Amino acid sequence: MNKQELIFAVAEETGFNRSDTTRVVEAMLSKIGQTLVDGSEVRLVGFGTFSVTRRKPSTGRNPRTGEPMNIASTSQPKFRAGKVLKELVN
CATH class of the missing domain: 1.10.287 (Helix Hairpins)
Known part of the structure; x- marks a missing residue:
């Protein structure tokens, strides 16, 4: 939908x-x-909670060259399903 x-x-x-x-x-x-x-976070009782998590900076590798590269920290939206929604789906 x-x-x-x-x-x-x-x-x-x-x-x-x-x-x-x-x-x-x-x-x-x-x-x-x-x-x-x-x-802030948004809590919809029974449905779930929307929040933001912070990813730490890390070191990765460039897939083409294999050189190490720095990956900056980022904010990621997150949704955690509530009990009623989990029960509805299962």
């Missing part, structure tokens, strides 16, 4: 029109992203 299919499904289930549903879904995704950028 992509974002447009999600918007359509939510609009059908709630009875809201698609333009209002689109604005709600876009706002929700934007707010989750901005909260992660600000360094």
Whole structure:
């Protein structure tokens, strides 16, 4: 399911029109992203937790030349499924 299919499904289930549903879904995704950028996590009880983890800098090898190269530290978004979602899937 992509974002447009999600918007359509939510609009059908709630009875809201698609333009209002689109604005709600876009706002929700934007707010989750901005909260992660600000360094906080988003907990949706039963569904899961969105957070950011920090990868340490490391040394790797260039696959073409074999020379060592430095890999900078990065921030990675992370999602941890909640109990209800895990039980629903299993």
